[in-house]
Amino acid sequence: MNRISLVALAVIATVFAFSASAQPAGAWAGLYSSQCAVCHGDQMEGAAEGVALIGELTGGTSVDEIAASIAVGSPDNGMPAWSETMSATEIRQLAIYVAEVRAGTSFSDFKVDELVVPEEAVATSKHTFRLEVVAENVGRYPYSIAPLPGGQILFTEKTQGIMIIGPDGVKSGLIEGSPQGHPMEFARDQIQFGTGYVMDVALHPKFEENGWIYVHHGHRCDDCLVMTPRGPRMQSMNRLMRGRIVDGAWVDEEIIWAADREHYTASTEMAAGGRIAFDSSGYVYISVGMKNGYDGIQDLEFPYGKIHRLHDDGRIPEDNPFVDVDGAYASTWTLGHRSPQGLEFDAEGGVLWQSEMGPRGGDEVNRLEPGKNYGWPWFSKGVHYQGLEVGYDRPDTISIDDIEQPIVDFTPGPAISSLVAYRGSAFPNWEGDLLVGTLKGTTLYRVKVVDGVEQEREAIVGPLARIRDIEVDADGTVLLLLEHRSNSQIVRMVPADA
Ligand code: HEC
Structure with a gap:
């Protein structure tokens, strides 16, 4: 072939x-x-x-x-x-x-023509809060937010790139010189099947000292137009960059992680993951999802369907689980991931949390441990959309016992998105709980996990809009990035009595 x-x-x-x-x-x-x-x-x-x-x-x-x-x-x-x-x-x-x-999940964010953020206080079992609109009309395909010290917010739109939202809600132009997104240029492609997206943006844990900003994007190679059933397409692949923003321009750029050129594909970045998380020991983790169909996800020689772990400057940690395996991507930390939408390190709990969309049914929240296999495309609690069993290329020697099971199973699947482990002073009764966003479900859930077992699950926002990203600000208030075709917005959850 x-x-x-x-x-x-x-x-x-x-x-x-x-x-x-x-x-x-x-x-x-x-x-x-x-x-x-x-x-x-x-x-x-x-x-x-x-x-x-x-x-x-x-x-x-x-x-x-x-x-x-x-x-x-x-x-x-x-x-x-x-x-x-x-x-x-x-x-x-x-x-x-x-x-x-x-x-009642005929989930859809297309049910409402216009996104209207409710003004009334929202009462939930442990806290009552209001949603304050921080910024409106931020872009059609927003992906990520990162609050900066001093009230500004870094923001990415997938087909555009990195921008800064001021405390007044006003959005800057694209940061000059930073990785830029590519809208689809071929008529037969829909924009939501793009290659060359700008995905997560995150601050180095010591940002105030070193100024480093990390960006995970779908890097398009220069000379890689290929023919696909959907027409001609450019190839791209996840890549992690860092740089600094000085006087409104992106400078000091470095490549922190890139795949081999032969692993670039014309497969869309919709399920490519593209998240970034830092732990408290100087390591950075990135999620790389399905960028080549189901192939390569269970194979250590390919970067797809993996969480990768690096030193913050891109060096490979010597204690990564597969460093001694011939031909393996030495950055691999875990494997068997489908569409990894959220990645978050909870320093206090010492847990790396990850969320991923399953097929129909089977959206997951996982606790990641080095070298473990999370199962895709061999096993899932869900079923393929066509009604077929999940088990692509599954060897006879593999059983479900070899696969890490999710800590939280979202079936029926609301199209899980980003997540955080809440730590902060604004909502003390949520301390340590996971806040989990959903796209189709248009709902934010609070999930309490104790000793690896789900104890409580509560819908605390919505149904409202596709929740793309969630961040806890320095004061403990929670920022939500809401995606809606009428008017994507950033809102802040603040205690009702504040
Ligand atoms: C010929 C009639 C009949 C057909 C066909 C049938 N069911 Fe049932 N089903 C029943 C009856 C009667 C009960 C209650 C049994 C009892 O009370 O012990 C039941 C019980 C159930 C229950 C358990 C309800 C509970 O309270 O826990 C489920 C779930 C269910 N059916 C699903 C299905 C599905 C899915 C199908 C199609 C594949 C199906 N049934 C086809 C008659 C039927």
Whole structure:
């Protein structure tokens, strides 16, 4: 197979992997209608022969419990044991579908034409807060914010680049000389399938002393136009840069991490991850997602589907888990990641947290530990959008026991995005809790995890808008980057009595 068609296959695989529009949308509902609706009703409201599947369920309401109810059935009472006639994947698919309908999740940020941030105070179980608008109309594809000391906010828009939002909410132009984003230049491509995005921006932990700003972007090579089924496309690949902003210009630029040129692909950056996290010992972590379909994610010779760990100047730490493996990317810290949307080090808890979008069902929050395998594309709690079992190229020797399981499972999947571990004085009762954003779900969740086990989950903002990024400011207030086609905004959560 020549290089172009390999690229083409990768693009097809990637598009199928996360594009809801590429799946026959009605297939899941169709399975329900043909097999279940006769007894449970078209809307799961119940019918003469069967109980309602909305409201209380005697067999339990988690996806695992619903799947068990379907598999085992209750033949004496008229519910067939579906494991006799359906595959485990079909049963899982139906369980996820029932859970989605129960959650009312015909998720969409397209339900509202205009984003209006509520003015009233929001009461939640542990804190009441208001949302203050910091900046409006920040851009169509915002990706990242990083509060600077003194009230300014660094900001990235994927197709543009780095800008600064002033305390008055006014946005600067693109920072001169900094990595810039590329809108799609070929008519058949949609802008949201781009290559050459500017993704996360983050401050070095000692920024006030050294001024370093880190930017993770999809670097386009100069001479790499290839043909794909969607038309001609430029190749790109994740790259971590650092520089300083002096007098409004980007200076002292250094490449901190880059992939080998042969690993650049025409696959979109939608699932490329592109986050940055610093720990408290001088290391920086970056998330590199699916940039070549499913290929290479389980292979240490490829950079895709990995979290990489580096010294802050780009040197490879000697105690990285795969430094002695021949041919491996020595920067690899963990592997088996799909679409890593959030990465955050909690210094007090000593935990590197990561969030990633699964297929349909199976969005995850993971606790990352060196050398561990998080499973994609071999295992997932979700099911492919086409209704197929997750298990691409899975060797017979691998079992689910070899795979790290998520600490928090978001099924049905709300399209999980960024996350933080909250530490701050503004909301003391949230100390140590995870704040987890969602895109389709348009909701911010607070999740309490104790000893690696989820204890509480509460929706604290929304449904409102796609929540792209979350940052805790120095005073403990929480900044949210809201993405909406009408008017993307930055808002600040402040205690209601402040
Ligand atoms: C012939 C009728 C019939 C069909 C077809 C049928 N069910 Fe059921 N189902 C029932 C009945 C009756 C019960 C209640 C059983 C009981 O009370 O023990 C039930 C129970 C359930 C439960 C457990 C409810 C609870 O309270 O925990 C689930 C989940 C469920 N069905 C899902 C499905 C799905 C999904 C399908 C399609 C694959 C399906 N059922 C097809 C009759 C049916």
